[in-house]
Amino acid sequence: MTRGHFITGILNQCIHNGFGLHTFKEELTGPEYAARYISMVYEKKIPYMLHTMVVDVRGGDPCIVTAMNHKKGLFEIEAKAVVLAMGCRERPRGAMNIPGSRPSGIYSAGTAQRFVNIEGRMPGKEVVVLGSGDIGLIMARRMSLQGAKVKMVAEIMPYSGGLKRNIVQCLDDFGIPLKLSHTVTKIHGKDRIEGVTVSKVDGNLKPIPGTEEYVSCDTLLLSCGLIPENELSESAGARMDPVTSGPVVNARLQTTAEGVFACGNVLHVHDLVDNVSKEAVEAGANAAAYVKEKNKDWGEAVRPKIPAKTKSVIPEGRDAGRTLICIGCPNGCLVTVDKNPDGSLSITGNTCKKGEEYARNEVTAPKRMVTSIVRVSGGKNPVVSVKTKEEIPKEKIAACMEEINRTALKAPVSLGQIVIADVAGTGVDIVATGDA
Numbered sequence: 562m563t564r565g566h567f568i569t570g571i572l573n574q575c576i577h578n579g580f581g582l583h584t585f586k587e588e589l590t591g592p593e594y595a596a597r598y599i600s601m602v603y604e605k606k607i608p609y610m611l612h613t614m615v616v617d618v619r620g621g622d623p624c625i626v627t628a629m630n631h632k633k634g635l636f637e638i639e640a641k642a643v644v645l646a647m648g649c650r651e652r653p654r655g656a657m658n659i660p661g662s663r664p665s666g667i668y669s670a671g672t673a674q675r676f677v678n679i680e681g682r683m684p685g686k687e688v689v690v691l692g693s694g695d696i697g698l699i700m701a702r703r704m705s706l707q708g709a710k711v712k713m714v715a716e717i718m719p720y721s722g723g724l725k726r727n728i729v730q731c732l733d734d735f736g737i738p739l740k741l742s743h744t745v746t747k748i749h750g751k752d753r754i755e756g757v758t759v760s761k762v763d764g765n766l767k768p769i770p771g772t773e774e775y776v777s778c779d780t781l782l783l784s785c786g787l788i789p790e791n792e793l794s795e796s797a798g799a800r801m802d803p804v805t806s807g808p809v810v811n812a813r814l815q816t817t818a819e820g821v822f823a824c825g826n827v828l829h830v831h832d833l834v835d836n837v838s839k840e841a842v843e844a845g846a847n848a849a850a851y852v853k854e855k856n857k858d859w860g861e862a863v864r865p866k867i868p869a870k871t872k873s874v875i876p877e878g879r880d881a882g883r884t885l886i887c888i889g890c891p892n893g894c895l896v897t898v899d900k901n902p903d904g905s906l907s908i909t910g911n912t913c914k915k916g917e918e919y920a921r922n923e924v925t926a927p928k929r930m931v932t933s934i935v936r937v938s939g940g941k942n943p944v945v946s947v948k949t950k951e952e953i954p955k956e957k958i959a960a961c962m963e964e965i966n967r968t969a970l971k972a973p974v975s976l977g978q979i980v981i982a983d984v985a986g987t988g989v990d991i992v993a994t995g996d997a
């Protein structure tokens with residue numbers, strides 16, 4: 562059951578590539594990754610309900626799930642086991658205590674992502690992003706690709722919480738400054754936001770007087786952390802873990818509420834979808850076994866392994882152009898390129914062949930994948946997500962986006978369909994990464 566339009570949650574609005582490297586050994590966009598699981602649901606004829614809000618879960622034998630939707634109104638389902646997978650929510654402005662007025666134009670990065678990628682609406686033209694986790698970085702690029710001017714990404718910590726490869730391909734590619742150890746200390750504007758004051762912070766994360774800088778903008782995107790969506794976990798009677806902010810579970814992902822299991826971002830916030838999928842398979846199998854087994858006592862609480870938080874520091878020497886950050890995978894290896902007297906290149910620091918190839922291309926003819934949306938009329942969605950089938954020369958990105966923005970399609974459009982052939986004369990096609 563999901564309250565959303567899609568059974569695959571947040572993935573449908575994450576139209577960028579970077580999903581599925583572990584599960585499918587391919588770099589897919591969010592909707593492409595989602596489509597693989599949707600077809601498994603169809604194949605196995607698993608019943609599902611969209612636009613259905615679960616308002617209460619009670620653990621027990623049976624568990625009781627109370628939900629509502631337009632067709633059935635308020636209804637209850639009895640189940641021998643329940644798997645909680647409600648994902649997470651974004652930390653809102655109220656949780657950050659930023660002083661100033663309360664104008665419009667302030668969005669969480671995920672809300673803005675939904676507007677741009679699912680509804681085809683731009684939240685604004687001049688943008689400041691607060692928070693440099695992957696969602697903030699990805700939205701800085703997305704807004705730039707759609708023609709907005711992203712003035713800066715401000716980050717309170719002395720490092721970015723996003724992957725190094727995202728600093729390169731989302732900020733550096735678009736000339737967006739990353740201001741580490743900086744935060745927004747005031748919001749200006751009455752009806753619509755007109756600007757923000759950005760200040761440097763000290764080692765205790767306190768703004769340093771005299772460092773204030775006014776930055777005009779009509780949009781502020783907040784990307785300041787995610788927290789598990791835990792209301793239903795609590796109502797189910799599950800004990801909560803103050804470290805993960807999700808429910809306490811045992812080795813079989815069973816919460817302390819009878820018959821209730823949990824997985825994905827509701828359990829703890831995951832960076833990689835592959836880990837969410839793995840955990841979901843485990844939770845489903847365990848819930849099925851629980852229904853069949855007589856002995857329901859599966860042991861003590863075990864905190865799930867939470868990977869260390871990303872702390873990306875921009876390496877010194879990179880500005881000199883010799884040291885590159887490989888964007889081929891999330892490892893972000895530092896690769897050094899030296900030009901030999903005979904004109905050939907010596908490449909060191911790469912840990913795989915892809916790293917060498919990336920470095921060679923980057924200093925001779927840099928290439929990038931472009932992901933975006935194309936307008937569609939007559940379908941259930943106003944836009945369809947698309948990507949370049951292969952990487953294209955970096956200098957062709959602007960021309961590629963112009964062509965994408967000029968294009969209008971008629972429904973139906975299906976995943977994999979060529980929607981623009983030979984975009985911007987690159988020889989590469991634009992293909993749909995979803996259906997419309």
Ligand SMILES: Cc1cc2nc3c(=O)[nH]c(=O)nc-3n(C[C@H](O)[C@H](O)[C@H](O)COP(=O)(O)OP(=O)(O)OC[C@H]3O[C@@H](n4cnc5c(N)ncnc54)[C@H](O)[C@@H]3O)c2cc1C
Pocket residue numbers: 562563564565567568569570571572575578579580581613614615616646647648649671674695696699790793824825826827831832833834835837
């Ligand atoms: C912007 C962004 C970029 C990302 N980029 C990458 C990337 O490049 N590579 C990568 O591997 N991973 C990436 N991730 C991470 C990965 O996509 C997520 O961790 C994963 O998809 C989360 O899955 P989930 O099922 O736990 O939660 P979600 O996808 O959030 O699904 C939760 C679902 O539960 C529904 N729900 C919640 N409460 C209720 C209720 N009361 N009643 C009914 N339904 C409810 C929600 O509507 C939603 O449909 C990214 C995530 C984000 C947000």
